Amino acid sequence: MNKKMTFEEALTKLSEIVSRMESGNEPLETSLKLFEEGSALAAFCYDKLQNAEQKIKQITEYKETGGDEDA
Known part of the structure; x- marks a missing residue:
């Protein structure tokens, strides 16, 4: 998996x-490889979402405490 992949590309x-x-047309070995790749992509997306959520919380808290609006 490409670490420079965007969230949207990974999704x-x-x-x-x-x-x-889900099609059920893939052989077992291919399905296992797909599952492994999918698991890595899901973890990548989860990390991206967690980082975005943390950033939103920081911005929100900063604004609520009277921080500079240009930050």
């Missing part, structure tokens, strides 16, 4: 993997 790729696996 699209993860959706494609889920569709392939």
Whole structure:
């Protein structure tokens, strides 16, 4: 997995993997590889969302405490 991948790219790729696996047309070995890649992509997306949530909390708290609006 490319670490410079955006959240949106990772989510699209993860959706494609889920569709392939749900089709039931992939051999076991391929399904295992897809599952491994999908797990890594899900973790990547989760980390991106956690970072975004933390940033939003910091900005919100800063604004609520009277921080500079240009920050």
